[in-house]
Every structure is written in structure tokens, then in C-alpha cells.
Amino acid sequence: MLRVNVTDRSTEVIPTEPYSKRFIGGLGVAAKIAWDEIGSDVGAFDPDNKLIFATGPLTGTLAPGSGRMEIVGKSPRTFPKEMTTRSGMGGYWGAEIKYAGYDAVILEGEAAKPVYIWIDRDRVEFLDAGDLWGKDTFITQKKLKENHGAKTQAICIGPAGEHRSRIATIISETSFTSGKSGFGAVMGAKRVKAIAVRGSGGHISIAHPRRLINLVSHCRDLMGYNPMREWTVGYFPPDYHFRFYEKYRTGNGSCFGCPLQCFAFIKVLDLDPGQAHCVSYYYMKPAYTYYGETPEGDRAIWQGVVLCNKLGLCTFEMTGMVPWLRDLFGAGVIDEKGSGLPLSRYGSKEFIVELLNSIAFRRRIGDVLAEGAARAAKTLPEGWSLYEKYYPAHGQTEHNSVRDFPGIALLWALDSRDPMIDHHAYRHLSVSRQRWPEPHGLSPEKAGAISEKIFGSKRAIDHGTYEEKPGAIAYCQNRSAVINSLVLCDWLYPMFVGQGREDRMGDTGIESKLLSAVTGIEYSEKELDRIGERIWNVQRAIMVREGRTKEEDTLHEAYFRETDIERREKGEAQFHTNVASDQTKPIPRQTFEEAKETYYRIRGWDEKTGHPTREKLIALGLDEIAEQLETLD
Amino acid sequence: MTTLGLSEMNGRRRQSLVANPAACTGCLTCETACSLTKTGHIFPEMARIHVDRDPFEGRFVPHICHQCSNPYCLSACSVDAIGISQRNGAVLIDREKCIGCKSCQRACPYGMIVFDEEGEKSFKCDLCGGNPQCIKVCPMHALGMAYFGGKVPL
Numbered sequence: 001m002l003r004v005n006v007t008d009r010s011t012e013v014i015p016t017e018p019y020s021k022r023f024i025g026g027l028g029v030a031a032k033i034a035w036d037e038i039g040s041d042v043g044a045f046d047p048d049n050k051l052i053f054a055t056g057p058l059t060g061t062l063a064p065g066s067g068r069m070e071i072v073g074k075s076p077r078t079f080p081k082e083m084t085t086r087s088g089m090g091g092y093w094g095a096e097i098k099y100a101g102y103d104a105v106i107l108e109g110e111a112a113k114p115v116y117i118w119i120d121r122d123r124v125e126f127l128d129a130g131d132l133w134g135k136d137t138f139i140t141q142k143k144l145k146e147n148h149g150a151k152t153q154a155i156c157i158g159p160a161g162e163h164r165s166r167i168a169t170i171i172s173e174t175s176f177t178s179g180k181s182g183f184g185a186v187m188g189a190k191r192v193k194a195i196a197v198r199g200s201g202g203h204i205s206i207a208h209p210r211r212l213i214n215l216v217s218h219c220r221d222l223m224g225y226n227p228m229r230e231w232t233v234g235y236f237p238p239d240y241h242f243r244f245y246e247k248y249r250t251g252n253g254s255c256f257g258c259p260l261q262c263f264a265f266i267k268v269l270d271l272d273p274g275q276a277h278c279v280s281y282y283y284m285k286p287a288y289t290y291y292g293e294t295p296e297g298d299r300a301i302w303q304g305v306v307l308c309n310k311l312g313l314c315t316f317e318m319t320g321m322v323p324w325l326r327d328l329f330g331a332g333v334i335d336e337k338g339s340g341l342p343l344s345r346y347g348s349k350e351f352i353v354e355l356l357n358s359i360a361f362r363r364r365i366g367d368v369l370a371e372g373a374a375r376a377a378k379t380l381p382e383g384w385s386l387y388e389k390y391y392p393a394h395g396q397t398e399h400n401s402v403r404d405f406p407g408i409a410l411l412w413a414l415d416s417r418d419p420m421i422d423h424h425a426y427r428h429l430s431v432s433r434q435r436w437p438e439p440h441g442l443s444p445e446k447a448g449a450i451s452e453k454i455f456g457s458k459r460a461i462d463h464g465t466y467e468e469k470p471g472a473i474a475y476c477q478n479r480s481a482v483i484n485s486l487v488l489c490d491w492l493y494p495m496f497v498g499q500g501r502e503d504r505m506g507d508t509g510i511e512s513k514l515l516s517a518v519t520g521i522e523y524s525e526k527e528l529d530r531i532g533e534r535i536w537n538v539q540r541a542i543m544v545r546e547g548r549t550k551e552e553d554t555l556h557e558a559y560f561r562e563t564d565i566e567r568r569e570k571g572e573a574q575f576h577t578n579v580a581s582d583q584t585k586p587i588p589r590q591t592f593e594e595a596k597e598t599y600y601r602i603r604g605w606d607e608k609t610g611h612p613t614r615e616k617l618i619a620l621g622l623d624e625i626a627e628q629l630e631t632l633d
Numbered sequence: 634m635t636t637l638g639l640s641e642m643n644g645r646r647r648q649s650l651v652a653n654p655a656a657c658t659g660c661l662t663c664e665t666a667c668s669l670t671k672t673g674h675i676f677p678e679m680a681r682i683h684v685d686r687d688p689f690e691g692r693f694v695p696h697i698c699h700q701c702s703n704p705y706c707l708s709a710c711s712v713d714a715i716g717i718s719q720r721n722g723a724v725l726i727d728r729e730k731c732i733g734c735k736s737c738q739r740a741c742p743y744g745m746i747v748f749d750e751e752g753e754k755s756f757k758c759d760l761c762g763g764n765p766q767c768i769k770v771c772p773m774h775a776l777g778m779a780y781f782g783g784k785v786p787l
Binding site: 062092099138141175205206252253261 | 653656658659660661662666668669671672673674676677678679685686687688689690691716750761766769770772773
């Protein structure tokens with residue numbers, strides 16, 4: 001692992017082995033480093049905060065979905081307070097840093113003036129980024145490729161990160177993004193514009209090449225034909241999204257070495273082309289309402305996507321912020337003159353361009369919005385009452401109909417960020433795939449059989465009840481921790497559903513087999529589950545140290561009340577129309593609290609406080625954390 | 634390895650990879666699988682297939698060995714280490730004979746000869762003996778096999 005301090009421009013190579021035995025890699029190793037090195041009193045923008053960019057043993061190998069890496073640090077985005085959390089990122093940078101010979105990069109300190117870091121295997125340089133500062137992410141990366149060769153891979157920030165916007169992202173290529181934890185702002189605070197890597201001549205050793213190749217082909221047979229690819233073509237839902245894709249999709253896109261190919265490569269008229277994903281199309285309905293389905297409308301939509309990526313802003317935040325601004329204008333809280341935004345032309349290209357630029361450069365109302373919608377809502381009169389319907393927890397916009405699905409509500413409440421970004425498998429099994437049409441769909445009977453096998457009960461995926469959910473989500477969290485540590489993509493793993501088989505039965509043991517083939521150390525599925533539990537407990541220990549209480553393991557109170565939100569309106573903000581439902585009922589608080597206590601019991605945590613117990617931590621081999629947590633209590 | 638000389642190749646059928654840049658998404662699975670098959674490691678620079686990626690234009694171009702019927706690499710080799718497979722017309726390098734002079738690398742107009750600095754030998758695509766791994770793994774079906782040339786079967 002490479003430790004880089006930008007304050008005194010020093011570097012140090014530290015061994016991964018002391019961490020990897022207990023924590024594998026990726027999230028596990030990064031979380032342990034965060035526990036050891038990021039104090040609970042460190043602010044996100046302090047020089048003492050660190051960003052740990054961690055790959056895992058499977059990153060950059062042939063394993064399907066192995067293009068990802070995990071970033072951990074103190075997040076400026078989490079609300080109401082800054083918490084240490086994680087954020088994943090796909091693309092090609094993870095594989096490249098492995099070729100360069102490093103498992104992780106630990107970024108520390110704060111540079112006096114803008115720098116970028118250039119890693120060419122053993123050579124690590126701090127180069128002046130004066131001429132890159134202020135440039136958008138596309139220009140920055142093109143410039144870096146010019147300076148260091150076309151095969152250079154870079155992660156960088158845009159103007160939003162430089163201006164410490166709490167909703168700033170770190171971007172690689174056109175749309176591989178670490179978004180929801182606001183780490184772009186942390187890089188900006190450290191004045192690090194980019195980390196460019198070239199691993200020429202490097203390689204990743206594989207213990208059993210033949211076994212790996214056979215496993216990969218088994219994996220891909222099990223995956224079957226991938227409906228996700230159809231989804232980016234606009235198969236779901238067959239409406240104006242579909243027509244947009246038909247017109248502008250030039251091909252698919254993907255992370256390193258992945259058969260999923262879940263991105264769509266879009267080129268809209270004279271605008272910059274790029275890859276895009278589900279959430280990117282947050283501006284589709286407003287634009288089509290304003291312009292109709294015209295080329296001008298298409299331009300506005302794509303401008304909303306590509307400008308976010310160029311400025312380094314989170315598109316997911318926009319799914320809530322954009323309709324919220326319309327509501328604020330409608331209620332007379334803000335006006336055009338004061339805000340500097342053309343609010344009466346909501347849906348127009350001018351509106352979205354002006355909005356994104358004002359946030360990224362902190363102009364006028366953008367200065368408030370750059371703090372993220374949740375923080376901004378608290379400062380504007382009536383802002384919060386208009387915003388809260390979009391907001392389940394953690395300062396992040398709703399993702400996957402929290403109100404409707406007990407399992408998903410619990411996942412949200414018990415995490416330190418939006419969990420649905422790395423727990424897709426549970427949602428796929430219990431919701432999404434059952435809504436997809438044949439031949440890609442999953443009948444309720446088959447889903448039930450799978451649930452029976454994995455969770456021991458059909459009710460674990462029945463969204464009418466909170467029963468059986470705590471155990472199921474604890475299992476999903478453990479598996480998610482394993483996947484984020486290997487690092488694999490959670491769209492594919494854990495492979496609950498085997499689309500390639502008639503009975504749709506997946507194989508949850510695949511990760512351990514892949515890991516054994518790559519490392520030569522034999523792991524069983526049970527062992528990995530155990531490691532996952534250990535990693536989740538480290539994350540929980542960090543949360544507890546930062547003051548997380550049982551009372552805070554909850555959703556925003558609006559979710560325990562009736563809502564007036566029309567789900568159709570929500571669909572306008574989110575592309576996820578296929579998972580939004582018409583449910584407006586409140587979440588039953590009593591049942592919810594009981595389910596939480598059951599969850600603590602299953603976890604072996606204290607039911608009264610929600611803290612991991614000393615016995616549990618020691619049983620998981622986390623003695624030092626048990627000691628330190630105890631002195632805290 | 635039984636190989637043919639240039640004159641014997643005349644008029645025979647041969648096999649070669651074909652690539653479709655329009656379908657390629659630049660995911661590098663082919664490079665990864667090729668290097669894993671050929672070297673036992675994930676070692677993209679030693680892959681016998683290469684992809685040029687331009688993510689900002691969406692231009693992804695796979696570069697393959699064309700198994701030329703009149704190969705420049707074969708002509709350039711001073712020690713007769715390069716021959717043409719009797720079975721499928723693949724242009725092969727004999728590792729025993731190769732002296733690592735890089736003449737073939739300089740001669741190839743497509744840049745498809747890779748050089749192993751450690752072992753000091755040249756390598757190139759050998760069509761995996763007729764069952765190329767890159768074709769098998771390409772998720773976009775951007776790679777395939779084609780037959781070229783005369784009627785005389787190999």
C-alpha cells in the first residue's frame with residue numbers, strides 16, 4: 001500500500017499483509033485503517049482526514065465485475081454530522097493501480113497549492129496542478145493523458161470539489177464516480193486535483209490460472225443473458241426513456257473486465273458524449289415537460305448529465321434537489337432575482353446549466369445548495385418541510401422506495417450512508433427481478449425457493465411484513481462487506497439469482513471459489529461470511545465511536561407519517577420508476593423498533609444501545625477494537 | 634511444430650481473428666483473458682491482443698494479429714523461427730529458435746508482436762491452437778474467427 005502525504009510531499013510503502021489476513025482488502029482494510037488513523041473528532045476538511053482508495057485481491061482479475069475499488073474517509077456529505085463512511089467506484093483506475101504494484105493509496109495532509117499525484121510504478125511524483133485547477137474533469141483527464149501517455153488512468157475532481165461542495169464527486173473517465181459520500185470535496189480540501197497512474201509492465205499474479213478461467217466461465221453461464229444490458233437500451237420501462245436511448249445510444253459501456261456492460265454510451269447531437277447510468281437521467285421528465293420530446297429537450301437532458309460529470313457534481317443529489325427547487329419557487333420561498341436561477345423556466349436547458357454552474361462555483365444560491373440539499377433545506381425558511389419527503393436519512397435522496405419495503409427501510413436506518421448502492425442483490429431478488437418481464441424475470445415461486453435456500457424462509461423477501469427481515473439484512477450486510485473487500489460489483493454478487501438456469505437458483509459460494517483460485521489460499525463460504533461480519537462490526541465500531549446511538553438508527557420522521565407525495569412525481573425525479581410504488585402509508589414505528597432490536601440481538605450487540613458487545617468483538621478477533629471501544633464507554 | 638514456408642502457403646485457406654470496433658466497449662476482458670491464458674498472470678502488456686481506448690469519444694479499437702498470408706514478421710526473421718501452421722494458417726513463433734532480436738516486432742505493421750523482456754523472446758497471437766480465449770470471453774461478441782484465401786484445404 002502506498003501512503004502519500006501531500007503536506008510534506010512524502011511517500012511511504014507499507015505492507016498489506018498485516019491487514020489482509022483479517023480483512024481481505026478493499027473496504028475491510030480501508031475500514032481498519034480508518035479505525036486506526038481517522039479520529040472521531042477529525043473534520044472532513046481537516047488535513048488530518050484521510051482518503052483510503054483501496055482495491056482488493058480480485059480487483060483487476062478476470063473475475064466478472066472486478067473493476068471496482070472502495071474509498072473510505074470522513075465524509076462531508078453525511079447529515080446531520082460528518083461520519084466516516086465508504087463509497088465505491090468502478091472503472092479502470094483500480095486495475096491500473098494494481099499493475100503499478102499497490103493495493104491501496106492512503107491520501108493524507110493538505111497541500112499548500114494545487115498538486116496532482118503521478119504514480120508510475122515505483123516513481124511517485126507531486127506535480128503542479130496550477131494549470132489544471134478550475135478545469136472540468138474531462139479536460140483535466142485529457143491533459144493528463146497528454147502529459148503521461150494515452151493509457152494513463154486518472155481519478156480527478158471538478159470545480160465542485162475544488163470549491164468544497166459537499167455533494168462533489170471523484171470522477172474517472174466520463175462517468176465512473178464516487179459520489180454519495182462527497183469525497184470530491186475532501187480531495188479539493190487537500191488541494192489534490194487528480195491521482196494519475198500508469199502501471200506499464202506490471203502484472204497481477206494468479207495462483208491457479210486454469211481454475212480461475214473455468215470459474216469465470218461457470219459464473220458467466222450462471223449469470224445468463226444479462227437483462228441489465230437491455231435496461232440500458234431502455235427496455236425497462238418502454239416509454240420515453242426507451243426512445244431517448246434509441247436515438248442516442250452508440251454502444252454499451254463497462255468497467256474493467258466486466259461482462260455486465262451496464263452503461264450506455266450516449267452521444268447527443270453536438271454535446272460531449274459519455275457513459276450514463278440509471279440515475280443520470282434525473283432531468284428527463286422536467287425537460288420533456290418543458291420542451292416536449294424535441295431535440296432541444298434531449299439537449300437539456302444530456303446537458304444535465306454531462307455537466308454534472310464535468311463539474312464533478314452528484315447526479316443522485318439532483319434527483320431530489322431539482323424538484324425541491326421547483327417546490328420552493330412554487331411556495332414563494334425563493335425567487336429568480338434572489339437566487340440567480342431562471343426558476344420560471346424549470347425544465348429548460350438554461351435552468352439546469354445555471355443551477356449546476358452556480359453550485360459548482362458557489363455563486364448566489366449555489367453557495368447554499370453546494371452544502372447539499374439536506375443542509376440547505378435547514379437554512380432556508382420552509383425549506384425542510386418541502387424537502388423532507390425526498391429524504392429518508394444520511395443527507396441523501398431516497399433510493400428504492402424506502403417506505404414500501406421493510407428490508408430496505410432497515411438497511412437505510414442501520415447504515416451510515418445510502419445502503420442501496422451496495423446491497424442491490426437483496427433488492428433484485430425481492431423486488432426488481434420479479435417486476436422484469438420474461439424471459440429475464442423471476443417468478444414469485446422461484447424467488448421464494450431461492451429465499452428459502454438462502455435465508456431459510458420465504459418471508460425474508462415478503463415485503464408485507466417486518467418478520468424475518470433483521471436476519472436477512474444482517475446476512476446481506478455481511479455479504480456486501482465481503483464484496484466491497486474483494487472488490488467485486490454488487491450488481492452481480494452475491495449471486496442469489498442464476499439467470500442462466502431454469503430454476504433461477506444462484507450460487508452464493510462463488511466469491512470464495514474465485515478468491516481461492518486467485519490467492520491460492522483456500523477460503524470457504526462460511527469463512528467469508530465470518531470475515532464479512534467482522535468488517536461490518538469494524539464499521540459499526542467506527543460509527544459508535546463517532547457518537548452513533550440507537551436513536552439515530554432510524555429514518556427521518558416524515559417516513560413514520562402519512563405522505564402526500566405522489567409517487568408519480570417521485571418518478572419524475574428518479575429514473576427508478578419501476579421500483580416506485582403508490583404506497584403512501586407510514587412505516588409502523590413500533591414494529592420498526594422491534595425489528596431493530598431483533599437485528600441487534602442477531603448481531604450479538606447490546607439491545608439497549610445498539611453497540612457491539614465486548615464479547616462479540618473478541619469472538620470476531622477484534623480484540624484491540626473491543627479494548628478501545630470500552631475505554632470510550 | 635510443423636510449419637509451412639511461404640511458398641507452401643500459396644493458395645491455402647487460413648484462419649484469422651476478426652474484430653468489430655463498433656461493438657467493442659473497451660472493457661479489456663480480451664487482454665486480461667489472453668494474458669492469463671498465455672502467461673498465467675494478469676499481464677495486459679503481454680497480451681497478444683490490444684485495445685485502444687478513447688473513453689471521451691467512445692472510440693474503442695481492438696487490435697488483432699491478422700495472420701497475414703505474406704507475413705512481414707516471417708520475412709524479417711533471420712533465424713527462421715517463424716512459420717505458418719499447417720492446421721489453420723496461424724503464423725507461429727518457435728520459442729526454441731527465437732533469439733530475441735526484435736526484427737519481427739519492428740517489421741509488423743500492426744504492432745502485434747509482444748516482447749517478453751525477462752525471457753528475451755518474441756510472442757504473438759497463435760489463435761490458441763484454433764480455440765481463441767478472447768473470442769470466448771468477449772461480452773460484446775466483438776471478436777470472431779474468419780477464413781481467408783484459396784480453396785486448397787490445409
